[in-house]
Amino acid sequence: MSEYYRIALVGNPNTGKSTLFNTLTGLRQHTGNWAGKTVELKEGTFEFKNKSYRMIDLPGSYSLYSNSLDEEVARDYVLFEKPDVTVVVLDATALERNLNLALQVLEISKNVVICLNLIDEAEKRGMKIYEQIFMRKLGVPVVKISARNKTGIPALLDTIDRLIDGVIACNPNTIKYDAETEANINYLETKLIAIFGDRLPTRWLAIRMLDGDQSLIKAIEDNYFGEEVH
Ligand SMILES: Nc1nc2c(ncn2[C@@H]2O[C@H](COP(=O)(O)OP(=O)(O)OP(=O)(O)O)[C@@H](O)[C@H]2O)c(=O)[nH]1
Ligand SMILES: [Mg+2]
Structure with a gap:
């Protein structure tokens, strides 16, 4: 029905979701409130390679366990609205903490791109991040970006485009319990x-x-x- 592909941005607070959102959607944004809730909802549109996208900037959340209204809104969007692609924005300098949320999203969503943001800061600190290893372990595409410096954005968009076209596929690896x-x-x-x-x-x-x-x-x-x- 919709001529837009919907992309959700999820991630811990302060990982650069809104910076990425603003870079991609610029002035083509509008803000509203989540139906029945007081959490702000930001939506914007952009085009890439003949496709139109509607991007939603979800509130920062540490998990999808609904410990707060923000987490509930993020969880409900990914679970019930089923975006075409869910982009998990991680702080590359704090991966251990951030990966918790990424693993939860992999349980819920089939089309996921992991976006390692603040790569400039990670490199400044001498951290070496091997995205190929992440990709193998998680089973989904992983892209390194700096939303602030606007690096890696074309690669991110290209990955989203190829995922939608079925050129690449996600096979998320989930945690096995006892x-x-x-x-x-x-x-x-x-x-x-x-x-x-x-x-x-x-x-x-x-x-x-x-x-x-x-x-x-x-x-x-x-x-x-x-x-x-x-
Ligand atoms: N060094 C660096 N800083 C960044 C980058 N992306 C975002 N930031 C900074 O990180 C801070 C948080 O960015 P936001 O875009 O507001 O983060 P957010 O994920 O939307 O935060 P919440 O909405 O609170 O969840 C800001 O000061 C940004 O300028 C990046 O790629 N590199
Ligand atoms: Mg934000």
């Missing part, structure tokens, strides 16, 4: 598949349910089972 937990996940997942088919990432849902994520269960009720449950 045998008992995996058995529980599988048990729940079978039941969830019977309800949702492939409309929702059932493995992620099973993991979150085992963790007792009430907020997620409520969000699914609201999004999939309408008003009658309240």
